[in-house]
Amino acid sequence: MSSLWEYANPRKFMATSAWMLPWVTAITAICLVVGLVWGFFFTPDDFRQGSTVKIIYVHVPSAIMAVNAWLMMLVASLIWVIRRHHVSALAAKAAAPVGMIFTVIALFTGAVWGQPMWGTWWEWDPRLTSFLILFLFYLGYMALWEAVENPDSAADLTSVLCLVGSVFAIISRYALLFWNQGLHQGATLSMDAEENIADVFWYPLVITLAGFGFLFLTLVLYRTRTEIRARRLKALIAQERMAT
């Protein structure tokens, strides 16, 4: 029985991810195409919201993945801090821009949907504002990666920032609730809620959710491979310089 930790070996990781990538990419494509086409063209318009309701097929999955991407970075940072596995740190670095883009997509589609529904592009509502703050956290995290030259120091510092940032992201989330009660509707996907989203919308949404999850996995795998290769390239260049 092999241990999970052997994937911390970059070579092992590269081999496994090379084998996985075509499959994951294919699943992503299938889920996204099926879910989005079904959602956009084969679901009825909502009786109150009209066709604008269809934006949830992009908005909800990207919002969920934006939060989960940070969660994944948190776990990867913890693994780096505790067991110092380089692939883990690089995966966290690779996930940050992807998570940031998901945050931007969620904010943008939310604005597009909010304009006809609430009559405003932007509202200082707890959920919207906490996403804006999440966006700032991503920016700071990425900027710190870029600013520190030594890659191991950068991994250490960003990990500490990610841990502290997570705590503050949670506090901000609940602080905002005190500040202002919002326009944003509550959760409509929870298992125990009385009033949930109707089944016609639910099935394509689940498929797009899976699609976005796999999309995140695909992108992170690709980007982590790029990071590892960039790291190897740097080592090679340094070697050449030493030799001459």
Next chain:
Amino acid sequence: MIALLKRDLALAIRAGGGFGLSLAFFLIFTTLVPFGVGPATGILGTISPGILWLGALLACLLSLDRIFQLDWEDGTLDLVATSPVPMEGLAAMKALTHWITTGLPLVALAPALGLLLNLPAPAYPWLVASLAVGTPALSAIGTFGAALTVGIKRGGLLLSLLVLPLYVPTLIFGALAVSRGAEGLDATTPLALLAGITLGTLAILPFAAAAALRVNLR
């Protein structure tokens, strides 16, 4: 650790610049607000709690990159790192120095600026209390940010990008306490939550700052 604190305080007061700078900034910031939003007293009165807290926060932010930068440049930081004082103690003392030299004067100055901004009378005790309770959190968070960016050239802008999102909860509860006070309501709940944030940051962030310093001194 006490010697460190004394040294930093003496440096801050005698070396000039840093000590009065954030106070002056606070003053200028609040003076500029009426030019920006217009001098109508009704508007000023309603927005003054938020403006005062925002001004205090930005004034704190302004002096953050001085916390470790000078000691880093002249090598004092390496000396302290090799001394028996634990890194966590150093971080805590630096945060305390920062609070004494910026947070405390801000608390003292805030009521006068509240007068300028036409802050409603019942809000004054809440303003002083919330700033007194909340500014230590600003200093502790800022020390952590400064420890993260200490080795980076021109880290000032990066520092503000890192620290500002962390300041959000403190700002919300601080300003909420004052604005509830301004409406004549009881503001104990936000004040208690603010105190909770301050105690939490004081308990955790010296360790995070020390970890960041160790990485940067490696």
